[in-house]
Amino acid sequence: xxxxxxxxxxxxxxxxxxxxxxxxxxxxxxxxxxxxxxxxxxxxxxxxxxxxxxxxxxxxxxxxxxxxxxxxxxxxx
Amino acid sequence: xxxxxxxxxxxxxxxxxxxxxxxxxxxxxxxxxxxxxxxxxxxxxxxxxxxxxxxxxxxxxxxxxxxxxxxxxxxxxxxxxxxxxxxxxxxxxxxxxxxxxxxxxxxxxxxxxxxxxxxxxxxxxxxxxxxxxxxxxxxxxxxxxxxxxxxxxxxxxxxxxxxxxxxxxxxxxxxxxxxxxxxxxxxxxxxxxxxxxxxxxxxxxxxxxxxxxxxxxxxxxxxxxxxxxxxxxxxxxxxxxxxxxxxxxxxxxxxxxxxxxxxxxxxxxxxxxxxxxxxxxxxxxxxxxxxxxxxxxxxxxxxxxxxxxxxxxxxxxxxxxxxxxxxxxxxxxxxxxxxxxxxxxxxxxxxxxxxxxxxxxxxxxxxxxxxxxxxxxxxxxxxxxxxxxxxxxxxxxxxxxxxxxxxxxxxxxxxxxxxxxxxxxxxxxxxxxxxxxxxxxxxxxxxxxxxxxxxxxxxxxxxxxxxxxxxxxxxxxxxxxxxxxxxxxxxxxxxxxxxxxxxxxxxxxxxxxxxxxxxxxxxxxxxxxxxxxxxxxxxxxxxxxxxxxxxxxxxxxxxxxxxxx
Numbered sequence: 001x002x003x004x005x006x007x008x009x010x011x012x013x014x015x016x017x018x019x020x021x022x023x024x025x026x027x028x029x030x031x032x033x034x035x036x037x038x039x040x041x042x043x044x045x046x047x048x049x050x051x052x053x054x055x056x057x058x059x060x061x062x063x064x065x066x067x068x069x070x071x072x073x074x075x076x077x
Numbered sequence: 078x079x080x081x082x083x084x085x086x087x088x089x090x091x092x093x094x095x096x097x098x099x100x101x102x103x104x105x106x107x108x109x110x111x112x113x114x115x116x117x118x119x120x121x122x123x124x125x126x127x128x129x130x131x132x133x134x135x136x137x138x139x140x141x142x143x144x145x146x147x148x149x150x151x152x153x154x155x156x157x158x159x160x161x162x163x164x165x166x167x168x169x170x171x172x173x174x175x176x177x178x179x180x181x182x183x184x185x186x187x188x189x190x191x192x193x194x195x196x197x198x199x200x201x202x203x204x205x206x207x208x209x210x211x212x213x214x215x216x217x218x219x220x221x222x223x224x225x226x227x228x229x230x231x232x233x234x235x236x237x238x239x240x241x242x243x244x245x246x247x248x249x250x251x252x253x254x255x256x257x258x259x260x261x262x263x264x265x266x267x268x269x270x271x272x273x274x275x276x277x278x279x280x281x282x283x284x285x286x287x288x289x290x291x292x293x294x295x296x297x298x299x300x301x302x303x304x305x306x307x308x309x310x311x312x313x314x315x316x317x318x319x320x321x322x323x324x325x326x327x328x329x330x331x332x333x334x335x336x337x338x339x340x341x342x343x344x345x346x347x348x349x350x351x352x353x354x355x356x357x358x359x360x361x362x363x364x365x366x367x368x369x370x371x372x373x374x375x376x377x378x379x380x381x382x383x384x385x386x387x388x389x390x391x392x393x394x395x396x397x398x399x400x401x402x403x404x405x406x407x408x409x410x411x412x413x414x415x416x417x418x419x420x421x422x423x424x425x426x427x428x429x430x431x432x433x434x435x436x437x438x439x440x441x442x443x444x445x446x447x448x449x450x451x452x453x454x455x456x457x458x459x460x461x462x463x464x465x466x467x468x469x470x471x472x473x474x475x476x477x478x479x480x481x482x483x484x485x486x487x488x489x490x491x492x493x494x495x496x497x498x499x500x501x502x503x504x505x506x507x508x509x510x511x512x513x514x515x516x517x518x519x520x521x522x523x524x525x526x527x528x529x530x531x532x533x534x535x536x537x538x539x540x541x542x543x544x545x546x547x548x549x550x551x552x553x554x555x556x557x558x559x560x561x562x563x564x565x566x567x568x569x570x571x572x573x574x575x576x577x578x579x580x581x582x583x584x585x586x587x588x589x590x591x592x593x594x595x596x597x598x599x600x601x602x603x604x605x606x607x608x609x610x611x612x613x614x615x616x617x618x619x620x621x622x623x624x625x626x627x628x629x630x631x632x633x634x635x636x637x638x639x640x641x642x
Contacts, residue, residue: 015642016592016595017588017589017592018592019592026171026172028170028171028172029171029172029599031592031595031596031599031604032595032604034534034604035325035534036348036352036533036534036568036570036604037604038325038326039326039328039352039356040356043356052358052360054361055105055326055327055329055330055361056105056106056327058326058327059105059106059323059326059327060106
């Protein structure tokens, strides 16, 4: 399940008031999340959580649910 | 070299250096897949056989819609080897609505006469309905084909016989130049046009057998297909191919590949310089060296000086040679390159008065304040000629601001099945590019374009397409919309802006309308960066009664209060 914190980080970076984000939501289904903005969104999430992702870790994420799992796994380390 | 076919050139290269690398297929987190010249050609021959078994014949147009896959390359070559014509099409982005994707394919099939589509199983439900309603005769899934069977001698002889009948003047490939949805312009190129271009363009960049190319550029685009695929295959040097979808998520992949493979050359659109400079962090670059790079060629119109400056500043510590940054001006209609800056030299720059440029006039100034930095795209390459023309296509003094007209020995023969569009741009052997620029001391500067086309990260977006979509959004007054592009210096590219008339006045409802506009354009794979909601009758109309893009674009600059965020 997508946490409010992750959802907020994404929506804030993309300047969206609200948008439904579920586990199966893919990045490119979210308005504004395109190739140019991708790294800005990832950087914003990293900043909010105080984490750093490796490029290969992000590449393996097929949807926002995977991204949430990646965050959770890093926080539990 | 020009009196041969491409297959002959590939064969000679494979015979000369059979075990040397031809294509290094790069995949994040995996060992690269390496095609030698011999193994690549042998697999291409196998594909020619399998294509023949599936009824593919000479001169038939074979569209390839396949994601980054090592089998793409021999499939493409196998089509060429049979005398059929490959046409690489973009794999649909998941956000693109299937109807929009189908609409694009139908449009292409009408113009290009697409005969077959070679794709992945996943796209079958989306594409198969088109077989009844377009020129497309069949759908094939070549990644599923069994490669293990030997080619029977009789078939081998038939293929070789058919191949011997291919003439250098015959078409080798079909590319789609830009156009509004469903109206992309098919560019057909001959074997000799491509071979001649490889020969002349190679001279302009001092290409040698020691060079190695790294590219993430999509192969449905001329920069990727000609510069980073056909050129190395024909010249006999290796090319490292990175997945474009992976690159946008992890641009560091390109730097890793350069470093690991000691690559020497790449071509990039302008935004990629910003992306690499701003979005790759030091902790990802441990051990990376760019010392091997001889030329990093910016192929955008226009080239932005600031993007080069940032790139140099960022990567000098990773042994980037600042003199490796180069420029070129290229288009599908001339196979690829028209001009190229000299290897090992900083591309020239001049300052042009901004206000005068807005009026379509060129006034060079010494003071950079209120001036636009114009970066040269280099000198005209061998086999090409350039002149600057006015509105009536009359030749202007070259140092005057005007449209760039081009003559090339590697010119296309016109858009396939599109005589009216060909007549618009081709006259007496000159191609009228629609790009604006000037020539100074033999250096070509490309600084604008005639049409309102918006180029976002190398992708052409037509304002008409955006306006049509936004017009249908609930809350927008139909037909009362304009779209235009504006420079975003931080991104090194343009962003799409929309001004839409609406009767909505409530701020919360305006935000909801903005969201509907973003979602509607998203389904067309277009990202709108800025939305302005203006009251009814706000947009200025042109004499034809339609909202004027130019006038309203200037007007909105004074009315930022309408921007909805």
